[in-house]
Amino acid sequence: xxxxxxxxxxxxxxxxxxxxxxxxxxxEGRHAVTVKRLTAGEPVLVADGAGVVVEGVVTGxxxxxxxxxxxxxxxxxQSPSPHITVVQALIKGERMERAIEAMTEAGVxxxxxxxxxxxxxxxxxxxxxxxxxxxxxxxQQAAKQARRAWVPVIEFAGDTEVAISSTADSDVRLAxxxxxxxxxxxxxxxxxxxxxSIDGVALIVGPEGGISPAELDEFAxxxxxxxxxxxxxxxxxxxxxxxxxxxxxxxxxxTVGD
Numbered sequence: 420x421x422x423x424x425x426x427x428x429x430x431x432x433x434x435x436x437x438x439x440x441x442x443x444x445x446x447e448g449r450h451a452v453t454v455k456r457l458t459a460g461e462p463v464l465v466a467d468g469a470g471v472v473v474e475g476v477v478t479g480x481x482x483x484x485x486x487x488x489x490x491x492x493x494x495x496x497q498s499p500s501p502h503i504t505v506v507q508a509l510i511k512g513e514r515m516e517r518a519i520e521a522m523t524e525a526g527v528x529x530x531x532x533x534x535x536x537x538x539x540x541x542x543x544x545x546x547x548x549x550x551x552x553x554x555x556x557x558x559q560q561a562a563k564q565a566r567r568a569w570v571p572v573i574e575f576a577g578d579t580e581v582a583i584s585s586t587a588d589s590d591v592r593l594a595x596x597x598x599x600x601x602x603x604x605x606x607x608x609x610x611x612x613x614x615x616s617i618d619g620v621a622l623i624v625g626p627e628g629g630i631s632p633a634e635l636d637e638f639a640x641x642x643x644x645x646x647x648x649x650x651x652x653x654x655x656x657x658x659x660x661x662x663x664x665x666x667x668x669x670x671x672x673x674t675v676g677d
Contacts, residue, residue: 422462422474424566425451425486426559429467432493439490441465441473442481449484463488468559468570470496496568501670502528502619504589505659506582508535508626509542514656519554519573521660523561526667529572530558533582537628542575551575579634583641586621592643594623595662596630597652599645603662606646609669620666624659 425447435441443451443465451457457477465473465488475488505527507518519530532551534542542550555573562570576582586592591607607620623630623643630638635645653661667673 421566422464423451423455423457424464424466424472424563426468426563426570427465427473429469429471432465432467432471432473435473435490435493437490437492440478441475441488441490443486443488444484446484448486451486452480453483457486464566466568468562468568470498470568472496472568494568499526499528499569499672501590501617501672502588503663503666503672504529504531504586504619504621505663506531506533506576506586506621506623507659508533508624508630508655509538509540510626510655511539514654515540515550516554516557518656518659519557520561521657522663523558523567523571524565525660525663526565526567526672527571527659527663528569529574530554531574531576531582531585533576533623534578535626536579536631536634538626539628547575579637582623583637583643586623586643589619589621590617591619592621592623592641593662594630594635594638594643594645595625595648595658596635596645597647599647601644601646603646603648603665604669606644607666607669617670620670622659622662622666624655624662627655 425443427443459477459479461477463475463477472494473490474492475490478489479487559570576585
């Protein structure tokens with residue numbers, strides 16, 4: 420079983436070296452001490468969420484919310500390639516949270532929240548900020564569960580024009596749509612077979628009511644390719660994760676050695 424991972428102070432992690440003492444405090448320390456009940460001698464990982472992971476051993480605890488870790492090694496992970504963005508239309512209730520958690524566990528690098536035309540959820544101002552804050556917390560917890568060195572970036576794009584511009588740096592931009600003529604597997608074949616190098620992939624996932632014809636026209640004008648995944652029509656909350664599975668395998672992000 421892999422060592423449990425917790426997120427620590429990025430500044431302390433940036434200066435950590437073998438032999439140093441590192442303190443995990445706050446909510447993460449409380450979870451380690453009172454929920455996981457880690458004790459001296461147990462291995463543990465402490466990450467900054469931006470690629471740096473400390474491999475250490477627990478030496479003790481102070482109170483109920485401070486875990487003391489002896490640093491054994493500091494590992495700096497390169498940013499995964501290709502970089503994968505999912506533009507996720509807003510969906511109602513807990514399904515939004517489940518979508519963020521599942522995509523994070525699957526390895527997404529960036530999630531852009533999109534106020535699609537047919538989305539039931541309409542957010543502005545404080546409501547938007549609260550949702551982004553909540554989903555960032557969910558993403559961090561999911562990254563911890565998945566032992567990820569990187570926590571995905573979560574942004575709010577607003578309308579379709581902004582959502583499209585958020586994908587400008589991606590080599591391949593695909594909109595998931597059940598009536599598309601081409602399949603995801605056809606449009607994005609396994610790169611090892613196609614001899615193609617890809618630096619970035621963007622997947623666009625519509626709301627429960629689907630992507631509107633007007634939005635499809637906007638995507639097409641911007642060079643976004645509509646694709647379907649198969650004969651089944653998936654919920655908005657699951658489509659992104661399922662598509663990620665293919666992208667991870669096709670581009671080599673998931674390999675036997677991972």
